[in-house]
Amino acid sequence: MVRTRSTTAVPLPAAGGAELPDPGRLVPLSPFDAFWVALPPVRRVFLFRSLPRVPFSDVVGTLRSSLAQVLPAFHPFAGELTYSPDSRALSIVLPDEREGCSCRGVTFVEAETDLDFERLVEEGSEHDQDALGQLVPNIRRDQLPAPVMAAQVTEFVGGGGGVALGVALHHTAADGRGIWRFLEMPARVELASMNNDGEMVLVAGREAGSVQASVSIAAGKMQAFRDVFMAE
Numbered sequence: 001m002v003r004t005r006s007t008t009a010v011p012l013p014a015a016g017g018a019e020l021p022d023p024g025r026l027v028p029l030s031p032f033d034a035f036w037v038a039l040p041p042v043r044r045v046f047l048f049r050s051l052p053r054v055p056f057s058d059v060v061g062t063l064r065s066s067l068a069q070v071l072p073a074f075h076p077f078a079g080e081l082t083y084s085p086d087s088r089a090l091s092i093v094l095p096d097e098r099e100g101c102s103c104r105g106v107t108f109v110e111a112e113t114d115l116d117f118e119r120l121v122e123e124g125s126e127h128d129q130d131a132l133g134q135l136v137p138n139i140r141r142d143q144l145p146a147p148v149m150a151a152q153v154t155e156f157v158g159g160g161g162g163v164a165l166g167v168a169l170h171h172t173a174a175d176g177r178g179i180w181r182f183l184e185m186p187a188r189v190e191l192a193s194m195n196n197d198g199e200m201v202l203v204a205g206r207e208a209g210s211v212q213a214s215v216s217i218a219a220g221k222m223q224a225f226r227d228v229f230m231a232e
Contacts, residue, residue: 002113002134002154010067010151011105012078012095025094027076029172034090036171037081037144042179043136043168047121050161059163060110060153067151071106074182076173078105080145092148092173109137109152117162136166148173
């Protein structure tokens with residue numbers, strides 16, 4: 001069973017009047033996009049083993065921060081899928097405090113579960129779809145408006161621990177490639193934000209056999225770093 005601890009929202013940093021990239025706060029959808037409205041949202045869940053001495057609250061904070069940093073580049077994900085009877089048109093409406101928009105951004109759910117983490121990881125092709133479905137927020141609605149996206153971070157409080165990141169996203173907002181590109185970006189931002197003590201992290205690159213290096217230096221060590229590399 002999954003129990004919700006809190007439900008908040010990750011707002012667009014531009015909320016409150018600042019300009020957004022085109023097409024702005026009203027994203028019109030074409031008749032081709034309308035085909036996807038009635039279909040279930042795309043749902044993805046990622047399972048991670050708990051890191052030693054890293055509190056779950058730090059994991060939640062880092063994920064919220066990285067999502068907020070990449071959201072402006074994918075700003076339609078923070079809106080609501082709506083239908084206008086007057087124009088008979090579908091669109092994505094972005095939050096705008098000036099107009100009293102009801103949508104607040106991307107819903108962010110923090111939860112806990114007694115599910116067996118190891119069983120979900122090691123069960124091979126026989127996935128427990130009912131259990132995995134509880135780790136992803138439900139954004140499907142019988143009527144519009146409907147949220148475009150929501151995220152859920154779940155802590156496994158049973159033996160062994162673990163963390164699940166579940167993401168639900170309407171296919172009207174992105175195709176498969178766009179969804180995966182979005183999911184990659186918070187992970188890349190997170191490398192720098194979680195390794196802020198002057199560490200270097202090596203991860204697999206996009207091309208086979210390549211390596212990507214991520215370097216982060218604490219603010220207090222910047223002067224020493226500069227002195228070494230600027231020395232004659």
